Amino acid sequence: MPLITLNAVDYSVGGPLLLEKVSLSIDSGERIALIGRNGAGKSTLLRLLSGDLRPDDGTIRREGGVRISRLEQEVPAGASGTVFDVVAEGMGELGAWLAEFHHLSHADEFDADAMSAVQAKIEAADGWSADQRVEETLARLDLDGDDVFGRLSGGMKRRVLLARSLVSAPDVLLLDEPTNHLDIAAIDWLEGFLKGWPGALVFVTHDRRFLRALATRIVEIDRGQVSDWPGDWANYQRRREERLNAEAQENARFDKLLAQEEIWIRQGIKARRTRDEGRVRRLEAMRRDRAQRRDLGGNVRMETAQAGSSGKKVIEAKHVSFGYPGKPLVRDFSGTILRGDRIGLIGANGTGKTTLLKLLLGQLQPQSGEIRIGTQLQVAYFDQYRATLREDWNALENVAEGLEFVEVGGKRKHVVGYLQDFLFTPERARAPITRLSGGERNRLLLAKLFAQPSNLLVMDEPTNDLDVETLELLEELLADYPGTLLLVSHDRDFLDNVVTSTLVMEGNGHVGDYVGGYSDWLRQRPQPGAAPVIAGSPAPGEPQKAFAAQGAAPAPARKLSYRDARELEQLPARIAQLETQVAELTAAMAEPAFYRRDAEAIAAHHAALADTQAELDRAYARWEALESASGA
Incomplete structure (x- = not known):
């Protein structure tokens, strides 16, 4: 018997029905990929399945006692406590006991009576395996159970909520874009975990490799209707094209x-x-x-504004090192980026991908070594946090910036017409940016990016929230882009289809350089257990040098004045404080409530972030100068 059955379900948010006469059944053991264009109703259907929404018409029947867990795109406002608390909440009363045991075992003062009581409850419920499941999931998703949930960035909060959904062991697991903000290693682990999932799984994803690896069935939402396909992505694409061609011919005849x-x-x-x-x-x-x-919605039409060619040598790095005390991020990295290169950056979260980007672009000064930037560069930057969009402007103002026309693909276009190429109606283009969905914001950022003449395109996680059709069009555009591309992405198919070489953050500051995309790196990478060969590393038997001593030779030591020595001593604490402020300001911008503030408050927040980041950069520069002067 199906776990959930939908019969002739209608749902509307104004205008044409978002979902019309939808009939669908979900059985245990199925892994259903839910696909469709941005705004087609995928997240809405998940909320109907979970019971968080009620249909306008039709019926939804859930088998008695069925347990349902849903990972949503928005972070709920009520979640609080430590990461362990939030994850354990997914197991109800047992989770509350496990959280209590976790707090008691980490408390400064040991309460034997309370510990004994909660242990008895857990043992009576045979709950220690659940505790182990929580700890294993936290480790796999690189989460610290003692971190305070409210202090995490929006992306890390989503990761915690994913962990909560996984440990609850529901009969039906609903996941909305589960790979967003996960690095490739975590995505690989999640794929393996979900392949062994005994219950029913319904998931929304833009990651085609993730979809192909998991889906046993594909359910498409198109213009309010749902259709079922076997879990074969290539077969689905072929048969869908055939169906659309037949539909177009029938419509033309009619x-x-x-x-x-x-x-x-x-x-x-x-x-x-x-x-x-x-x-x-x-x-x-x-x-x-x-x-x-209801005619099929149009596709995004993308072109890039043309700039003159850059010099042949775009960026050259020589023995570049950068890191924090005890944590090298880039160590003795050398390499040359030539005009026309398409380079992907991959690695686990926190290993230094964004740091390496900033070093290569000259936004961050290396602690040792040298970066040389080529001539005639015009850089366009796609920011994964969308910080380059002004929240007090609408979509039209963000792209136009006071102009009426843009020059794209060698043609002069009115800004309203240009935004229509990115599926923004004139009304939507003039609506407050705070009303835009995640997919619309990504499309707007692409429109803004491609309106800028560039010959060096830097893209940091551009695929989040894009539907598959837009993703494939973006691949085609980047393949034809005449300039140089630096791309950070966790989308393995996207990397394979776009880049010609990869820089891999391999840990301990080592940056590996490989020909080809993600799949090529898998074939070339060192085998597990083999020590990477790091340029400048000591030979076997030699003592390991301190990180600060790697790379270029240090300047001759001199004695610092008392004031400079005191400043050098205090700078690490000041840097840590500023980094915390930047993280908190950035995290606040990822909260849904942030965009409901008035325009003046949003602008003030952006200004505060820019000022704090500038102060942090100055503190790093001063720390580097004093360390070099002291010979430390």
Whole structure:
């Protein structure tokens, strides 16, 4: 018997029905990929399945006692406590006991009575395996159970909520874009975990490799209707194309017949007093059918604004090192980026991908070594946190910036028409940016990016929240881009289809350089357990040098003044404080409530973030100068 059954379900948010006469059943053991264009209703269908929304019409039947867990795109406002507390909440009362045990075992003062009581409850419920499941999931998703949930960034909060969904062991697991903000290693682990999932799984994803690896069935939402396909992505794409071609031919035949009948009715009025009333009624029915027909939405049309060619040598790095005390991020890295290169950056979260980008672009000064930037560079930067969009401007203002026309693909376009290429109606283009969905914000950032003349394109996680059609069009555009591309992405297919070489953050500051995309790196990477060969590393038997001593030779030591020595001593604490402030300001911008503030408050927040980041950069520069002067 199906766990959940939908029968003739309608749901509307105004205008045409978002979901119309949807009938669907979900059985245990199925892994259903839910696909469709941005705004088609995928997240809405998940909320209907979970019971968080009620249909306007039709019925939803859930098998008695079925447990459902849903990972949503938005972070709920009520979640609080430590990471362990939030994750354990997914197991109800047992989770509360495990959280209590976790707090007692980490408390400064040991409460033997309380510990004994909660242990008895856990043992009576046979709950220690659940505790182990929580700890293993936290480790796999690189989460610290003692971190305070409220202090995490928006992306890390989503990761915690994913862990909560996984440990609850529901009968039906609903996941909305589970790979967002996960690094490739975590995605690989999640794939393996979900392949062994005994219950039913319904998931929304833009990651085609993730979809192919997991889906046993594909459910597509298209213009309010759902259709079922076997879990074979290539077969789905082929059969869908065939269906759309047949639909287009049928619509063309219908429209031609309708046009003929319209001509007949006008001629008939002039030619005779009486007409074929049956034919008139058929014409009226055809008019109604044409008015109710929902045509397939258009595709994004993307072109890039053209800039002159850069110099042949775009960026050159020589023995570059950068890191924090005890944590090297980039160590003795050398390499040259030439005009036309398409380079992907991959690695676990926190290993230094964004740091390496900033070093290569000259936004961050290396602690040792040298970065040389080429000539005639025009850089366009895609920021994964969308910080380059002004929240007090609408979509039109963000792209136009006071201009009426943009120059794209060698053509002059009105800004309203240009935004229509990115599926923004004139009304939507003038609506407050706070009303845009995640997918619309990503499309807007792409529109803003490609309106800028560039010959060096830097993209940090551009695929989040894009539907598959837009993703494939973006791949085609980047493949034809005449300039140089630096791409950070966790989307393995996207990397394979776009980049020609990869820089891999391999840990301990080592940056590996490989030919090809993600799949090519898998074939070339060192085998597990083999020590990577790091340029500048000591030979076997030699003592390991301190990180600060790697790379270029240090300057001759001199004695610092008392004031400089005191400043050097205090700078690490000041840097840590500023980094915390930057993290908190950035995390606040990822909260849904942030965009409901007034424009003045949003602008002030952006200014505070920019000022704090600038102060942090100055503190790092001063720390580096004093360390070099002291010979530390």
